[in-house]
Amino acid sequence: MKSVVFILVVILLILHQDNWNWGNDTLVFGFMPTGLLYHACISVGATITWFLATIYAWPASDEEAAK
């Protein structure tokens, strides 16, 4: 599962470079530029990914090592 989390992080980094949205001025919901909404979704995606990381890839051994 750890590797899945790290693959998700790499996917996020790749998706961050959204060249396909560069000249897209479509307004989602009539007021939100597509490029801005897309990157807001990247932020939400990052939160979900890091949440999964804390569940499936948390370095519990570091807690022990500190003691």
Place this chain on the structure above:
Amino acid sequence: MTQLIIIAIYLSLLLGLGLFASRWFSGSSKDYMLASHSIGPFLLLMSIFGTTMTAFALVGSSGEAFKEGIGVYGMLASSSGIIHSLCFFLLGVKLWSWGKKYGYTTQIQFFRDRLENNTIGLVMFPILVGLIIPYLLIGVLASGSVLQNMTAGAFPGTFPHNVASLAGGIPPWLGSLVICGVVLVYVFFGGMRGTAWANAFQTIVFMVLGVVTFFVIATTLGKEALVYEAEKKKESENAAVAQVNPGETPITEASPDESADAVDDGAVDDAAIDVEGQSFGTYLSALMRQVGHEKKTRSHMSMMKFFTYMLIPLSVGMFPHLFQHWLTAKSASSFKLPVVAHPIFIMIVWVPCVLIGIWASAEFVYSTLPPPVQANPNAVLVFLVKSKTSALLAGFLTTGILAAIMSSLDSQFLCIGTMFTNDIVAHYKKDTKEGDANQVWIARGFIVLIVAITYGISLLGVKSVFAMGVWCFTGFAALSPIAFAAVYWRRLTAAGVYAAIFAVVISWSYFFYQADFGAHRVYSVEIGATTESVDFGTSGAVTMELVAVPLNGDDEVVVTILSKEFPEKKKDNKPVIKVDEKTMTIILNTREGLETDFAALNGALKYHGFVRGKLIDGEPKTRVPTEPQSIVLERTGNSMMPVAPIFLCSIIAMFLVSFVTKPPSDATLAKFFKM
């Protein structure tokens, strides 16, 4: 005056909080510098977030969006959401664990131990402090400037000013002094605990007030956008009537309380309606319809620059003040909340600010901005808050901006004091057996000293320090491979780290020199730029046309430069720029007796990002053109941030030298890695 009262109450609350935190102070240096590893998940999240988000998160984000459009969110915010949490996850937890186990307080203590090298501390210390000082100065200068802007008019007799809009405001020297004083008091007495509490309080303040301000400004500007649309519609109707029936009386102009329903498919409805009764979504839609294409997209932004900007957030991996905050955690689990919530917190702060920034670029808002504000994007948010909201909200937002500034300043002041005490005094004067209580007083002494020095430098009026911000981040980001390698790469050697530092210093200095020591504020390493000259006539209807390639490499854009006499009502000499997807038109006003503002033309060219222009014949200044003028229009290709080559130099040097030098001892490897 209302603003001033709110600010005074806020600063008093902060002082109270710092002094209250000091009641928990046990007297030990560990408690003063690391709050005895007692900080839980919520406080850790708030203190780390408050520390990483400077005034730039509020003022700079809206200013950059005003200038560059929505691209700044992806360039600076969403990337930080991924990378910052990555650093907390991969570096923070591990370093906390070693810090707690081996008793580190500073980054340099860790590197000395990990690399089995004493001198590395002496090399790193001036570099880390040197990179933090400009960062500190930005905060101190920004606080003085914000206070002056927001209190303007409060003391007209006491604080006169040449610029009318700043007259009566608290002068920057006094504003900065007050802010430095407040931060000093709660850091001095409260130490890390006071800093963490104050950061948490301030983070809540600037997040809540940022969101409230967004709703108020959006509603106010949205109403104005509806009125503007209605007026435009009436104007076009009048023009149509005048064209068809020249003798007919035109329709009367729309009054300010008239507007049209513009909800459906972006069109303005015939029936005039009350702007007050519209939904929030209607206001947002009306606002966005007035925003130009280039601000709603990244069409003028270099893809490579956007890509390479992603390296900048890696700077948090090397921030010494963040290292210190990581060590305050109660347990490894305390990191979970900061790791998860950091990206979403960034979004909550940045999205509203970016939207406000691009709205300000809409013609109906832009035309109301005073020239000093147009010329200084960082002043846009402050101006809008002051002119579009109540004095009460303006006061609250000022406290929000000051909160963002102070929540970074406090950690940096404390960190430098801690580094001086541990890495220099305590490290080299072990034989004098400085008592633990003495160390606290030494740290406090250094904090007072560094606050005084920073404040003193801020009085020298080094405004160019603002351009230093990105260079500080570049330096820290380029050094971050050292931190990652120290934690995850057994083969890393002290010689490899020296090589990386040397490579960073040399390459950073080279690019800094190329950027005119920071004077070229938007410097990037260009790839494939070309130039061509264009002559301007002195007057009359001269038309010139050239073709420019947008930064994203899309189809060519036609740039037309016209000089013509503007109507009588336009009396200024600013060029009018019209930009859409495929064309850019620059119209110079050459009405008789009016000077042509070539400096404004150059600014406009840079502002719109398609081309860069500079006057090659004489100084770029306002003057009456008596002979044909030439400007160079640079058709810019792709570009990248200097952090990319510097980062690369750092990694290559570190790997090459580490591989060819003696590996770390078994004892060190056993201490830090599973054998």
